[in-house]
Amino acid sequence: MAEQHTTMLSLRGLTRRFGGLTAVDAIDLDLARGELISIIGPNGAGKTTLFNLVTGLDRPDAGVVHFEGQDITGLSPERLAAEGIARTFQLGRVFGNLSVMDNVLIGAHTRLRAVKPAVPVIGPLLELGLALLRPTSVRAEEERLREEVKAILARFGERLLPRIDQPAYSLSYANRRRVEIARALALKPRLLLLDEPTAGMNPTETAEMQSLVAELKAEGLTILLIEHKLEMVMRLSDRVIVMDEGKKIAEGPGEAVRSDPKVIEAYLGHGLSGTSEQESAA
Amino acid sequence: MSSWLDYTINGLIVGNVYALVAVGLALIFGVSRLINFAQGSIYLVGAYIGWVAVVQLHTPLPLTIIVVAVAAALVGLIIERFGLRPLQNSVRIAPLLATIGISFVLDQLVMLTFSPNPRALPSQLPDVRFQVGGGTIGPLDLLIAGVGLTSALLLFVFLRYSKLGWAVRAASQDRDAAMQMGVDVNRVNQAVFGIAAALGGVSGMLVGMYYNQIDTAMSLQATLKGVVAEVVGGAGNVPGAVIGSLLLGLVESYGVAVFGTSYRNLFAFLLLVVVLVLRPNGLFASARQAPPEPLTGTFIAPSRPVRIPRWALLAAAAIFAVLPFFPVSFYVLQTLINAWLLGMLALSLTLVAGTIGQVSLGHAALLAIGAYTSALLSMTLSVPVGLSIIGGGLMCAALGTALISPSFRLRGHYVSIATLAIGEIVSLVILNWESVTRGPIGISGIPPLSLFGYDLISPTSIYWFSFAVMVVLALLQGRLLTSHLGRSFRAIRDDDIAARAYGLSLNRYKSLAFIFGGFAAGVSGGIAAHLYSYINHETFNTQQSILALTVVILGGLGNVVGAILGSVALVGLPEVFRIAAEYRILIYGIVLLLLVRFRPQGLLGTM
Numbered sequence: 087m088a089e090q091h092t093t094m095l096s097l098r099g100l101t102r103r104f105g106g107l108t109a110v111d112a113i114d115l116d117l118a119r120g121e122l123i124s125i126i127g128p129n130g131a132g133k134t135t136l137f138n139l140v141t142g143l144d145r146p147d148a149g150v151v152h153f154e155g156q157d158i159t160g161l162s163p164e165r166l167a168a169e170g171i172a173r174t175f176q177l178g179r180v181f182g183n184l185s186v187m188d189n190v191l192i193g194a195h196t197r198l199r200a201v202k203p204a205v206p207v208i209g210p211l212l213e214l215g216l217a218l219l220r221p222t223s224v225r226a227e228e229e230r231l232r233e234e235v236k237a238i239l240a241r242f243g244e245r246l247l248p249r250i251d252q253p254a255y256s257l258s259y260a261n262r263r264r265v266e267i268a269r270a271l272a273l274k275p276r277l278l279l280l281d282e283p284t285a286g287m288n289p290t291e292t293a294e295m296q297s298l299v300a301e302l303k304a305e306g307l308t309i310l311l312i313e314h315k316l317e318m319v320m321r322l323s324d325r326v327i328v329m330d331e332g333k334k335i336a337e338g339p340g341e342a343v344r345s346d347p348k349v350i351e352a353y354l355g356h357g358l359s360g361t362s363e364q365e366s367a368a
Numbered sequence: 369m370s371s372w373l374d375y376t377i378n379g380l381i382v383g384n385v386y387a388l389v390a391v392g393l394a395l396i397f398g399v400s401r402l403i404n405f406a407q408g409s410i411y412l413v414g415a416y417i418g419w420v421a422v423v424q425l426h427t428p429l430p431l432t433i434i435v436v437a438v439a440a441a442l443v444g445l446i447i448e449r450f451g452l453r454p455l456q457n458s459v460r461i462a463p464l465l466a467t468i469g470i471s472f473v474l475d476q477l478v479m480l481t482f483s484p485n486p487r488a489l490p491s492q493l494p495d496v497r498f499q500v501g502g503g504t505i506g507p508l509d510l511l512i513a514g515v516g517l518t519s520a521l522l523l524f525v526f527l528r529y530s531k532l533g534w535a536v537r538a539a540s541q542d543r544d545a546a547m548q549m550g551v552d553v554n555r556v557n558q559a560v561f562g563i564a565a566a567l568g569g570v571s572g573m574l575v576g577m578y579y580n581q582i583d584t585a586m587s588l589q590a591t592l593k594g595v596v597a598e599v600v601g602g603a604g605n606v607p608g609a610v611i612g613s614l615l616l617g618l619v620e621s622y623g624v625a626v627f628g629t630s631y632r633n634l635f636a637f638l639l640l641v642v643v644l645v646l647r648p649n650g651l652f653a654s655a656r657q658a659p660p661e662p663l664t665g666t667f668i669a670p671s672r673p674v675r676i677p678r679w680a681l682l683a684a685a686a687i688f689a690v691l692p693f694f695p696v697s698f699y700v701l702q703t704l705i706n707a708w709l710l711g712m713l714a715l716s717l718t719l720v721a722g723t724i725g726q727v728s729l730g731h732a733a734l735l736a737i738g739a740y741t742s743a744l745l746s747m748t749l750s751v752p753v754g755l756s757i758i759g760g761g762l763m764c765a766a767l768g769t770a771l772i773s774p775s776f777r778l779r780g781h782y783v784s785i786a787t788l789a790i791g792e793i794v795s796l797v798i799l800n801w802e803s804v805t806r807g808p809i810g811i812s813g814i815p816p817l818s819l820f821g822y823d824l825i826s827p828t829s830i831y832w833f834s835f836a837v838m839v840v841l842a843l844l845q846g847r848l849l850t851s852h853l854g855r856s857f858r859a860i861r862d863d864d865i866a867a868r869a870y871g872l873s874l875n876r877y878k879s880l881a882f883i884f885g886g887f888a889a890g891v892s893g894g895i896a897a898h899l900y901s902y903i904n905h906e907t908f909n910t911q912q913s914i915l916a917l918t919v920v921i922l923g924g925l926g927n928v929v930g931a932i933l934g935s936v937a938l939v940g941l942p943e944v945f946r947i948a949a950e951y952r953i954l955i956y957g958i959v960l961l962l963l964v965r966f967r968p969q970g971l972l973g974t975m
Contacts, residue, residue: 168871184862192870214880217848
């Protein structure tokens with residue numbers, strides 16, 4: 087029972103096939119509360135597909151996902167967001183025409199209460215009515231969330247706050263990644279999945295991102311991280327999982343994994359693709 | 369049972385004709401992920417070129433086929449070169465809108481050149497029937513089957529054995545990879561559009577001969593049927609398109625056999641909706657596919673909306689409100705009443721197409737629902753007219769949303785197809801449900817507008833009423849956009865995958881958008897019914913849907929003020945310049961094309 091209590095996320099035999107290709111092949115994984123696990127591996131190893139399976143954007147062909155002791159296999163992404171699972175996307179999926187403020191407010195959507203009464207059937211109609219009438223409770227909730235968003239944006243120093251009303255499409259690549267992370271934090275996640283948060287960032291920006299992730303970990307957030315920058319992985323991770331061709335080929339503390347011959351083989355055996363920015367999901 | 373064989377033969381022949389259209393659509397979709405809404409117009413052009421060749425130039429049949437194929441191919445090449453190639457790096461919605469605009473321009477040009485009256489297109493073949501088993505078959509049936517098989521064979525040989533054919537197949541499997549390997553994608557596009565147009569044109573000519581009649585209404589029907597067949601077979605799947613076409617031909621033919629001719633199209637569109645809901649990738653799609661790649665914020669043009677100061681809006685509203693006190697003519701008021709009615713429809717469409725990104729091509733069906741509900745409530749249940757209009761709005765919100773809900777799982781171009789089909793279904797149900805809608809006779813003697821027992825008959829009172837209703841709807845919509853729903857709608861439009869990952873249910877929020885937008889459209893239709901005093905199943909047609917779409921693009925997608933400005937402009941300017949009615953749709957089409965090319969964000973910008 088104690089084991090169940092500390093394990094937040096557990097995957098058993100998780101498998102996803104695309105035609106003849108097994109993108110994720112019988113993956114087992116246990117993530118304890120407050121732990122940070124990094125998933126590394128060459129391009130096409132199936133890391134992003136694994137994220138899609140955990141967050142409900144894709145359904146596994148076999149295997150189960152447990153979150154906080156509950157079977158969440160195949161639940162919709164909407165449900166999982168409400169359960170407190172937030173993620174960022176590899177290619178940066180901000181809402182281009184929304185301002186930075188609105189992007190991050192969407193992150194807080196699952197926490198709206200006053201404007202989304204939990205009434206069956208007519209709930210959506212009440213939501214429409216409340217959105218138009220906007221009684222005090224709704225306005226107060228919106229105001230409170232806006233203050234929270236400002237506090238979240240302040241974690242990125244002066245990167246985002248001065249641009250709070252700018253549409254996201256006008257932001258730099260690095261700032262879009264930051265908006266994504268801010269949006270994920272606005273959900274107040276129990277589990278955070280970060281898919282290459284430093285992709286396309288220069289060394290200074292990477293260092294900033296690394297210290298932000300370290301802060302989040304220190305605050306007790308449970309994190310699953312996909313990252314190519316090994317130095318960052320080594321510094322942040324409690325454990326590292328290496329994937330290749332859909333399979334888990336190594337697992338353990340960073341240094342041990344780094345010197346594992348199978349890992350070296352996986353990276354070098356695939357030519358020089360290991361450090362490229364692009365990775366196809368399938 | 370001999371008639372069953374006849375229906376089967378008829379179904380297969382008609383299916384063969386659909387296949388010629390659908391194969392072209394599939395080729396184009398394969399290479400450019402675009403549903404070419406102009407395909408039916410090429411089919412129409414082919415039919416009329418065939419008429420010129422046969423009736424005026426007296427060409428022999430083989431030459432007629434060649435003339436039609438070559439001329440239609442030229443039209444296809446022109447569309448590709450001047451209509452679509454400039455949009456290659458544009459937002460995804462642009463080519464879709466461009467093909468809609470091209471379709472309207474071509475249809476109108478044909479109509480202006482040849483008049484809208486149907487013409488006979490003689491088949492040039494001896495009129496004999498051979499007994500086959502229990503049924504009969506004529507030389508034209510054999511010709512159509514022969515042309516279908518020959519084109520399929522030629523296409524197969526081209527795709528399989530020619531270098532350009534390889535390039536087409538490579539580009540449709542992976543466009544980027546093909547480009548990197550040196551495939552000239554422009555040439556591939558040209559080839560595909562040329563072939564698709566030649567097939568479409570010949571198909572139009574054959575259908576004209578088959579029914580011995582051609583008219584301009586053929587175009588939209590052909591596009592719809594081709595798209596149905598293509599989607600049933602799986603978008604971009606060429607053999608699938610052929611099978612889908614034959615299946616569609618048979619379903620229609622048997623449907624007609626059992627229920628009668630007026631149900632023919634109903635079966636086609638129901639088949640489409642069922643396939644879209646159950647197997648959106650077509651009947652022959654392989655297992656589940658990889659989740660789609662992100663297409664962040666590229667569906668509509670990113671732009672900053674033009675901020676109009678509040679005092680300017682108040683001033684404009686005040687001027688229009690006091691306008692009737694000045695000596696303006698009845699004609700001006702009448703024009704503006706039309707603009708306000710269109711404005712309500714545009715408000716609805718700009719919310720649905722702009723704010724939440726569901727480009728609806730069947731929006732006029734919502735007008736029809738509102739109009740019929742209000743008319744029937746006031747006439748059969750004696751509901752006062754003011755209330756009946758609200759009833760029309762509510763019915764439209766409920767029924768419209770329920771009807772469109774199957775398309776909520778779809779994205780991009782598929783939404784447009786589904787809404788187009790649903791719009792056609794509504795109109796066909798109105799036509800066939802005689803006990804309620806009085807069928808093709810329509811409803812006449814609808815009572816005039818009235819409010820609290822006072823009839824609104826004078827143009828001034830109708831003007832104020834419609835203006836006030838539109839302003840209230842616009843204010844409500846403006847308030848909606850600044851709420852959490854506004855940002856949720858726009859988030860779903862920009863990236864529905866990311867939106868879902870943050871807990872936004874697509875069904876819930878698309879429903880709310882359609883409920884709100886459906887109400888505005890239903891009210892507009894309701895007012896129109898009492899204004900016209902007569903409505904039938906053709907009062908609210910696809911042309912109005914396209915006009916509303918042009919208004920919305922002109923004003924800026926999602927832009928409330930833009931929708932009203934666009935309505936006044938598109939209703940008012942043709943009046944100011946005294947443009948004859950038959951040229952107006954041509955002009956709307958050209959306006960749409962120019963906007964898509966040069967100002968996709970519209971006058972006031974996307975919200």
